[in-house]
Amino acid sequence: VLTDSRSFRPAGSASSSSPLMMLYVYWIRTAYDAASGVSEGTGLSALLIFGVAIPFAMAYLWPIFLWLFARPVVIVLLILEVLLMVVAALFFMVKAGWFDAAADAVAVSFNSTNSTVDVLNEYNNLLDRAQSALDRVYNGSSSLLEASSSTSGQMVWSIVAVVQIILTILNIIMLIVYRKCIQRLIAILRECCKIFRSLVIIVFFPLGRMAAQCALLLYGVFGIYFVVWAWDDVAVGWHALMVIGHLFVTIWFITMARAVSWTTMAGAIAWWFVRQNAVKRTCSGQCPALGVTVMFSSLWTVLSRHLGSMAFGSFLIAVCWTLQLVLQALELSFSKQKKEGLWLLRLTLKCLVCFMECLKRTVQFISFYGFIY
Incomplete structure (x- = not known):
């Protein structure tokens, strides 16, 4: 049995590279353990059942x-x-104190039925509250501040409660007014579920997108490694620009793969709805079909005629995403510095990160909604 351990350092390495080496060993060990867990014992069976069979079964059971x-x-x-x-x-109304009077009335009516001992205990409690009130009056300014803060807090909760009540009433009114639209929504949901019978491949098509995105992500990780560690003679500023540029290109390609997949599925569904789901057809869009020809025809249409639109929309999303990552990196670097004069800068960076997240989500929504058309 081996009772001791020894460390070996490659030639030319320094002590500063030991943490990176340990991190590299950790990820290699994690990957090896994951592969061993899948290949040994019941790991492969569990992966096939819970990672492949059940998800695909749920993909059909849910529609x-x-x-x-x-x-x-x-x-x-x-x-x-x-x-x-x-x-x-109701929660906002309770926090605002709207039910305090009713609760006190219930408590008084309940206490009135108690025995004489309970009445005496209530009297003693009343004396204790009176004494505490006198103490607060004696303290003066602190009690006034507490009363002011309590009053302002209840005022804020009252405003929130009123707004919530108005929104609830408006919501109920809108549901009543748009009841026909709700019926139309139910009909659309039932109609859309037919697609999983006429285009079976639509369930498996996102796996190709996932494989493409994983390959692009792997390219991005290896590219970051070579940009950061392979070129030691480049200045720090150029290093940073090269990292940001490579990160932007990787995000752009990953987003474009998602856009192409999304638009391809949308085109196949549109073709199915107009052609196969027409009323004049005997099966009315419910004929079982794998749909390989339709899906790849839609993919060719997107790649040959709409790739420029995919690239432009993905470019805008990648710009927002890259700026957000740069701001997050700056925020992380400044958060490690404990200087008192940097709190305003850290707050500004947090606000900018939040703004870029909202902008990115807005651009994603508009772009992917536009890809359909």
Whole structure:
């Protein structure tokens, strides 16, 4: 049995590279343990069952369930949404103190039925509260500040409660007014569930996108390694620009792969809805079909005619994403510095990171919504 351990250092390495070497060994050990867990014992069976079979089964069971029970699902979700808003309104009303008078009245009526001993205990408690009130009056300014803060807090909760009540009433009114739109939503949900029968490949098509994105991510990781550690004779400023540029290109390609996949599936669904789901067809869009020809025809259409739009929309998303990562890196670097004069800069960076996150999500929503058309 080996009772001691020894460390070996490659030629030319310094003591400063030991943490990086330990981190590299940690990731190699983690990858080896993961591969061993899958290949040994029941690991492979568990992966195939819980990682492959069950997800694909759920991908078909959920559309079937939604097609059968679209109306109950939508109605239950709407009821839960209204109940959640009512509970939020009641919570804000309690925090505002609107029910304090009613609670006191109930407590008084309950205490009036108690025995004489309970009355005496209540009297003693009243004396204690009076004494504490006198102490607060004696303290003067602190009691006034506490009363002021309590009053202002209840005022804020009252305003929030009123706004929540108004929103709840408006929500109920809108649900009543747009009840026909809700019926149309239920019909659209049931109609969309037919696609999983006529285009079976649409469930498996995102796996190709995932493989492409993983390959691009692997390219980005290795590229970062070579940019940072392979070129030692480059200045720090150029190093930073090269890292940012490589990061931007990687994000751009990954986002473009997602955009192409999204638009391809949208085009296949549009073709199915217009051609196969027409009323004049006997199967009315429910003919079982793998849909390979339709899906790859849509992919060729996107690559040959709409790749420029995909690239432009992905470019905008990549710009926002890269700027957000740069701001997060700056925020992390300044957060490690404990200087008192940097708090305003750190706060500004946090606000900019939040702004870029909102802008990125907005650009993503607009771009991917535009890809469909």
